[in-house]
Amino acid sequence: MEKAYQVMPDIEVLPSHFPVPGAGFLSVNAFVLKAKEPVLIDTGMGIDSEEFMKVLESVIDPRDLKWVWITHDDADHIGSLQKILEAAPNARLAANSLGVLRMSTAWPVPMDRVYWLNPGDSINVGDRKLTAVRPPLFDNPTTIAVIDDKSEALFSADCFGAIIPSPARSIDEVAEAVLAQGMTGWASLDCPWVHMVTPGEFNQGLGRIRQIAPKAILSAHLPPAIGKTEQFLELLATVPLSTPNVAPDQRALEQILAQEKGEG
Ligand SMILES: [Fe+2]
Numbered sequence: 001m002e003k004a005y006q007v008m009p010d011i012e013v014l015p016s017h018f019p020v021p022g023a024g025f026l027s028v029n030a031f032v033l034k035a036k037e038p039v040l041i042d043t044g045m046g047i048d049s050e051e052f053m054k055v056l057e058s059v060i061d062p063r064d065l066k067w068v069w070i071t072h073d074d075a076d077h078i079g080s081l082q083k084i085l086e087a088a089p090n091a092r093l094a095a096n097s098l099g100v101l102r103m104s105t106a107w108p109v110p111m112d113r114v115y116w117l118n119p120g121d122s123i124n125v126g127d128r129k130l131t132a133v134r135p136p137l138f139d140n141p142t143t144i145a146v147i148d149d150k151s152e153a154l155f156s157a158d159c160f161g162a163i164i165p166s167p168a169r170s171i172d173e174v175a176e177a178v179l180a181q182g183m184t185g186w187a188s189l190d191c192p193w194v195h196m197v198t199p200g201e202f203n204q205g206l207g208r209i210r211q212i213a214p215k216a217i218l219s220a221h222l223p224p225a226i227g228k229t230e231q232f233l234e235l236l237a238t239v240p241l242s243t244p245n246v247a248p249d250q251r252a253l254e255q256i257l258a259q260e261k262g263e264g
């Protein structure tokens with residue numbers, strides 16, 4: 001993990017970068033929203049857990065957290081969740097009910113601390129309202145992205161992700177063509193169903209975000225992007241009719257391993 005940094009007045013990024021062999025890096029971001037009732041959005045990867053707790057503590061005393069919002073129950077979003085619920089006894093867990101039940105098959109989620117949300121539902125966190133939205137792309141049925149009506153940031157879960165050539169703190173560090181290829185490639189790989197829907201149907205989902213017009217897109221899997229919403233929506237609009245991105249196969253793995261052996 002890297003050090004936390006501030007991206008907007010009330011928003012800290014807890015950043016990590018997962019090396020994707022032969023491809024580059026995938027940002028894995030969690031966020032602390034310093035609302036009147038402070039919120040942690042996602043909890044990183046399990047492999048980072050020890051460091052994650054330190055990076056979190058560098059921006060907030062976990063006991064001050066009032067909410068932990070899980071965008072979905074994939075491993076790269078709930079890595080430190082159990083530890084955090086112990087370290088943050090005053091926090092409630094905001095998540096989709098199906099996600100909570102699925103997590104309950106692995107560990108005893110304290111149901112009396114849970115707050116179930118569906119897309120369209122909101123919570124009030126003192127100085128602002130957080131609304132759950134279904135992002136246009138999602139790789140898990142429990143996904144609830146977050147719209148913060150005060151900062152006007154969209155915490156978009158896996159949507160708008162991209163594998164990028166090197167770790168970055170801002171989207172402005174990534175060349176535009178590289179970003180376009182990375183974002184459309186990720187969309188196709190992470191959400192293969194996008195090729196099964198018509199561009200018209202898919203555009204309805206994009207339209208919902210266009211209507212909300214968030215000032216910032218804070219994806220779990222992209223450096224923070226401020227003022228890029230329209231550009232990103234136009235990029236994603238091309239995905240349903242693009243050539244599906246195929247995941248690397250055994251031959252690719254052998255090439256990667258041989259290359260690593262050569263380098264070592
Ligand atoms: Fe996911």
Ligand SMILES: [Fe+2]
Nearest residue numbers: 074076158220
């Ligand atoms: Fe993810």
